[in-house]
Amino acid sequence: MTSKQVTPPAGAVRLSKEAASAAVRPLSGVRITGGLLHHWQRRNSTATIPHTIEQLRAASNVANLSRLLEQDPPPYRGRYPFLDTDLYKTLEGLAYELGDGSAEEGVRDFYEEVVTLLERVQAGDGYLNSFFQDPAATKKPWEDLAWGHELYNLGHLIQAAVAAHRRMGDDRLLRIARRFADLVTARFADSGVCGHPEVEMALVELFRETGERSYLDLAAAFVDRRGSGQLKHSIFPGDYFQDHVPFRELPSVTGHAVRMAYLAAGAADVLLETGDATLAEALERLWDDMVATKLYITGGLGSRHSDEAIGDRYELPSERAYSETCAAIALMQWAWRMFLATGAASYLDVFERVLYNAYAVGLSADGRAFFYDNPLQRRPDHEQRSGAEAGGEPLRRAWFGCPCCPPNIVRWMAQLADYVAAERDGAVLVAQYATARIETAELALAMETGYPWDGDVRLTVERAPQGAYGLALRVPGWARGATLTVNGESVPAEPETGWLTVERTWTAGDEVRLTLPMPVRAHGSHPYLDATRGALSLARGPLVYCVEQHDSPQAAVDDLLVGVNDATAASTRQDGLAPGAVVLDVQAHPAPPPPAELYPELPSPGTALPGTKVPATFVPYFLWGNRGPAAMRVWVRTPDTTNGKKAT
């Protein structure tokens, strides 16, 4: 939620890497008008939002509030104390829809109904939470900061309120949010922190919207109170809450993935307003380590179902990837803020990777069903079902008992235009490519492209700025041989630190064309990444590809051998899954029959190995771990065989 043009403080932070020439500001004057992202946004308006409203009603999220107006309220419905956030996230998305006129029928009524309910239900002191306000609630307000989610609730309320104020000019939600925030500012002035980070981002936004400094100070305090022993870890260990060491001392992203990424995004917001150098160092270090060791190739974060946790470095199993959809959204929020703090294009590369893969996979093609976790592999015997078939694990579901992801998808889809471009003094930066109209105080641009299906981008100046002005175009890290023309004339296109910048005096009608070649790429894995060693993954542009058995009629997908150059042709899919979608035609080799044994004995090595040798003693597996902490492997790398067969 960084839709307003905010003014960063003087001397805004410059990180060591790829330092920007000036601080970057978000830009609210973008509208997506065509292409895949527009298709997604229309699907959000016409399918996902009506479906979400239906599900919120069916799951009693609205009734949980309205019942509090009754004399003898029925019990709260739902297992979790944070179900109000599903309403707040939806309201945040609706604020964008209502603000730009894209909302469908019935949306305004739902918005008005819920806002009115919130006004009526809010306690006299500003407190608001339909679980804890229940006279029959099993816990009292603020009794269980680790698991109560009360500040997490407030965070989502604030984000909805700020969106409504900015986009619709409606201050009703903002008044509600401020009353609650003021209560919290007083209550938490000296101590206390929430078990689920999220409110940090929201409080910084509330500071930006209102100018009230205490909100920013509280956000900064919440970042720094973690790891100080203020939370009682009743159910989960300290690292689950990122509460085992102070944030600035975290060696690596850890614990519950969504908590971690929301916390880092909130810390990045604090950084944007304060320029705190040690916070910058910590965020940059955590980010770099995460990208180098803990992200799935899809941009998914979190490899453990247990505790919904991130896992160790290189622990990235494919079929058991957790990679929660909410973590994808949180990661984009963190990436965007790091971009604003630094101007570095590399953060936007990750943003894009997440957007088109780990985030997009969370929603069905029809916009009415969702993945909570997003594996990168399904085994042929994995019991799964779709539609009304009985038995097994469903594919995407219409809703969840813990429905954090669906309304998160809704709000993020509704605000995608906020992440297309940004500005700094004297320049516009195009962060993501989409058919869109970009408008700032100085200029208006029309952008047309078939991205991500093709890499041709045309920008036409509709209103030119006075004097020299820069247009900075991101060249993704995967792009090689980008070319650029201005009014048909070639411009040297050697991107520095991921940007191609053209600075000149513009005239209405000027045309800039960027071409990003999109050959098919084959990616391998780091050698420590055991789960995918010896395998490759195909990608084209920002998209990671997969093969489903439906599309491999002559061989099981487990028996396909694909070489680096086996997939070069691209064609357009006609089945309507996504308009214009490009698929890859692969000529794979069928694998020889696998060995019958699960662990076949290896033949003698036949390949020349390096002349030098190093000693190592292997001990029986059952004896490991008796001499203090140390790395351990049962499987070790072998240079010349795979699965008992000679490598070819």
Ligand SMILES: [Zn+2]
């Ligand atoms: Zn979620």
